[in-house]
Amino acid sequence: MKTMLDYINEEQEALENILHCFDVTKIDVKHVKHCLILATGSSYNACLSAKYYLEQTAPVYIEIEEPFNFLHYGKVDSKIDLIIAVSQSGKSASTIQAVEKMRQTKDIKTIALTSDMKSPITKVVDEVLDLNMGIETVGFVTKGYSATVLNLMLLGLSMAYQNKEIGTETLQNELLELNNAIEQIKSVIKKTSDFWVENQVDLTTGSRFIAIGYGPNVGTAKEFETKFTETVRLPSQGFELEAYMHGPYLEADRTHSLFFLENDNVLNKRSQALKNYLEEYIAAGYTITTRAKSEPKTLSLSIETPEKISPLLLVIPFQYLAYQIATAKGIDLSERIFDDFDQVLKSKI
Structure with a gap:
């Protein structure tokens, strides 16, 4: 059984592979200027970490919302032209429900970032971006967190390049900076x-x-x-x-x-x-x-x-x-606790 430490030790190889497979034109993000990101937990934190890269590189205005509260109380700004739903498992009920609700009320392009290309969230969006780091079986995500940050940064590069905010030389320089960091x-x-x-x-x-x-x-x-x-x-x-x-x-x-x-x-x-x-x-x-x-x-x-x-x-x-x-401290992280939590609270689909 893999441990949290095993996944930490896999991060460099995983991120190098993500960078190697990056295609700046794979996801269509032309004309994006205002983006709403829906995420919760570690996915939310990853979006917050990538926000400044996105806004400085694209440039694009980024709004990040936690989907449960947004689902019940939020309002979509009329300027929003892209919604990104981030869920590593692809099973976050509140994220899926928020996307479904917005698709019913407003015609906005939707993209999901997930590590499971067959998960429920892939059924409710226009395009899916594979986090490309496999399925992380440990509940305390590490490799998946870093993969989310990197993929969002790369999505920012796609926005900038497709909207002619940067050229090929700048794109290559940014990729080199990312690679230099990952190598460390x-x-x-x-x-x-x-x-x-x-x-x-x-x-x-x-x-x-x-x-x-x-x-x-x-x-x-x-x-x-x-x-x-x-x-x-x-x-x-x-x-x-x-x-x-x-x-x-x-x-x-x-x-x-x-x-x-x-x-x-x-x-x-x-x-x-x-x-x-x-x-x-x-x-x-x-x-x-x-x-x-x-x-x-x-x-x-x-x-x-x-x-x-x-x-x-x-x-x-x-x-x-x-x-x-x-x-x-003697905590066995391989021992599952609150095993019925998602089932009882219906936080995952």
Whole structure:
């Protein structure tokens, strides 16, 4: 039986294959200017991580909604000319129902992103984009999360190229940047493994976890929240940098372990100022950064990559640490819990 760690270790190969198979004209996204994305859970976090790449590259305006609330209370902006429904399993009931409802009321092109080309969501959309990473059998998605982020970024390139916002040279440069990042994944895993060994005792005894990010890595912080909650099963939250400084910081105490996400950005100074201020009040403050830094409690990835691509790399340490901390705490992630949940609550079809 495969473990969550097995899928983490498969990420580089899987993403390299996705990039190799990419066809910029496969999905018709001509004339797209305003896009509504429907997703929930890790799929939502992946969309949030890819949003800035899409908007900077295409360019296109992106609105992301959680489908259940949107289904019952939402309103489609008249400017929306594309709806993307994201569901790795293809069985998310609320996402499927939201697409069905909108197709009945408005003539808008719909695309599904899924890893199962025979799943229910494929029956309710105009086109289907295969995430192209196989079926992930572990419930705590990792490879599928990264595949979703990459496929959305590539879809942004398709939008830009088909709408003549970029030419062949820029397209190739963007693909090269993505490839350079993907080639670093195994190195990121190794560096995270070393970081885990060095900080294992403190991380294992932690009882409250918080990640703080900005820009595209707000999505990474939110995926940290999802993954740690699912696996470590202790209070865990992900915050946007400034949002954390407007109230949530008042909760900080000696039980809190904070992760600060950084890349090559002027906002680093504000993030570092917050960490420096809080260090005397919390259990531990860790930094995970793409930059080269040699400081205690810092996971330095030493990778040069554009900020808009950095979520592909900065999420991996959290995936790895979630698995290791949960395992060190004696949680058997292969043992299914709440096995009848989807059946009783009808959250999956």
